[in-house]
Amino acid sequence: MYNGRTDPVEHVSHFNLRMAVHSKNEALMCKVFPSNLGPVVMRWFDGLGVGSIDSFKELTQAFGSCFITCSRISRPLDSLLSLSMRERETLKTYSDRYWEMVNEIDGNFNDVTIRTFKVGLPLEHDLRKSLIGKPVTNVRQLMDQIDKYKRVEEDQQQGDQSRSRAQGNASSRPSLGTINVIFAAPGRTGSQPSRIMFIARIAVDDSNSEPKKARMEIRSTLSFSDEDKVGTIQPHDDALVVTLRIGGMM
Template sequence: MYNGRTDSVEHVSYFNQKMAVHSKNEALMCKVFPSSLGPVAMRWFDGLRAGSIDSFKELTQAFGSRFITCSRVPRPLVSLLSLSMREGGTLKTYSDRYWEMFNEIDGDFDDVAISTFKFGLPAEHNLRKSLTGKLVISICQLMDRIDKYKRVEDD
């Protein structure tokens, strides 16, 4: 259900996925779309003038225009550079914050992500030394290495 506060583009994308087998049936798509709307969005939908929408594309464009302020804006890559492990912080806390930020960035920046994660660690951290000595070439390898060091930290 769209609550009027989340990303409208993501909502339409999710709706399209749920209705994929019916995507060629414009009338059905238009009739079913309101069932995915919560009270705020439903008031908007009910306020549309009869006959003002001629296609599902027009409906989703009008929906997106109305709820544009809720659209998620991807974070810039430079956001990763501002993250570092806080003094006295744990590897788990740092990696959780890092991956949350990483997931908000659009694009394929795995090599930059690996470097910025490493440089966000204190110079004396064992994981940073490990990443400097034995390079990782993928995000999966980096995550595996982080998990190993988090287990050591937990013990």
């Protein structure tokens, strides 16, 4: 449906394609043509004088002359040189902008199309490196390469989103307890310097539970032999404290 806001030449071309079987019947073409016009354009059609149109060609010429201000203006070829991938822009968004611009340029410039698309990619982009190492010879091959790297990009984005959700869920859960690991220098931990790792489980805070004096922190001592210290620098004076979240324990 033509509303008077798009290119009238394109509208006539599409109409001719749909009516190709009846192209020789000019009377029928003229009668069917207004069925694809919107209310505003129909006012123009209804205003045509009786006997002012003698053929379908004259009708389309009058139509084009009236709505010529809506004709699409072809972009110059050097418009492609101004296109480049923006910071944090996805390959899909950049390629969509690029092909939209290409479609607004009249003519067939495959070599320029391939070269300017490649130049518009960042130097470190994998697709640009691929196009340099293995150049494509036509636009179809370029589009296939773009689709390939778009799929890789989408897979990476889905993976990043999944990891972010997993990290968010893990950080929002309260820790089940605390694992303290301290390895001190010999002679600073009494008679058993290797028995210096313990696991403390956090007591549940329940107002209805036993009195505070009755609640005690549960500790399970883990021992380390001298073999566990192989490869470490001994002796040392500073204690090493490591805190990790492992299986819900902090």
